[in-house]
Amino acid sequence: MKIVDLRSDTFTKPSPEMWEKIKSLDNSCIGDDVFGEDPTVNELEERAAKIVGKEAAVYVTSGTQGNLVSLLAHTNRGEEIMIEEQCHIYQNELSSATKIARLNVNVYSSDRGAPSIEELQNIIENNREKENPTTLLCSENTHNYHGGAIIQPHVLREMKQFAVKNGLKFHLDGARVFNAAVGLGVNVTEITKHVDSVMFCLSKGLSCPVGSLVAGPKSFISEARKYRKMVGGGMRQAGVIAVFGLVALEPQWIKRLDEDHKNAKLLAEGLQSYDLPITVNEPQTNIVLVELMKKTRIFKIVTELGKEGVLSFNISKEKIRFVTHYGINEDDIEFSVEKLGEVLSKYLN
Ligand SMILES: Cc1ncc(COP(=O)(O)O)c(C=O)c1O
Helix, strand or coil: CCCCCCCCHCCCCCCHHHHHHHCCCHHCCCCCHCEEEEEEHHHHHHHHHHHCCEEEEEHHHHHHHHHHHHHHCCCCCCCEEEECHHHHHHHCCCHHHHHHHCCEEEEEECEEECCHHHHHHHEEEHCCCCCCCCEEEEECCCCCCCCCCCCHHHHHHHHHHHHHHHHHHHHEEECCCCHEEEEECCCCCHHHHHCCEEEEEEECCEEECCCECCCCCHHHHHHHHHHHHHHCCCCCCHHHHHHHHHCCCCCCHHHHHHHHHHHHHHHHHHHHHCCEEEECCCCCEEEEEEEECCCCHHHHHHHHHCCCCCEECCCCCCEEEEECCCCHHHHHHHHHHHHEEEEEHHHHC
């Protein structure tokens, strides 16, 4: 039976080039990374830092770990931080910011990830009376729960200006920052130059089996490295997995993300062509959100779609998320549009 897995770009598997590259590894390519002696990890970190225009980078096990070590390295325990209300750090990282980093979290609202600077300033003013200062601003680009929305570089510049004015550092959860860059048709540094630190994932659209990177100033990265060890991310001969990232960071592999964006558009257009009580976002990158305008049991739709061969994910009681990625082609999209039409008509008409 044909299965099109649109649950997430985390379901991607490595490319033939990646499997080819791993064959070239031998013992001279690996070492104890906790001692900084794994040449493959070192090469990946250097390349990652260069690509996003930062002084240094550190390889971490996951995006969640990357965000956590970034928060820990930027702040002191008890301080206040500002994060967007729908962001992954707040919604999906199991309260690590409060439980592990012991930070007080202030959430701000946004227009698909882009905040009002006035609201940010009000939050700061309201915190002035508090014992601990606000020291960190976070953003997410692209924004997952806002349907892969891109936060424009000029918005990031305004956020950075706000951060500097108020003595805050600025961290970007850039799990899909290359999707943002490819979607805008700019070099990723046009985005990352506005932030002090960025975390990006190799294990999503870039289709590596595992791993993320955190990049920023040298002093920040050496702190992040200590925190990585503290949270169990010292992986020793990690070159055996980091090697996938060397292929993933090749320019042509990053450019390939454009195919995913085109497929997301095709999917959205196919769904919009149906006369059904649904709202479909105009995807800017690789995420399509379908909002059901009629009250119904969403999990039944997701389950039935799965039985028909289209796997998806309900991110709320009203919204189903579809993520395009490496391994999904135009035929898969056509198949998915057809199945979605059948299943949605059954439940919504
Ligand atoms: C925006 C965003 N940030 C961070 C993460 C966490 O990455 P990981 O699953 O590697 O921990 C995800 C995962 O989906 C994400 O979508």
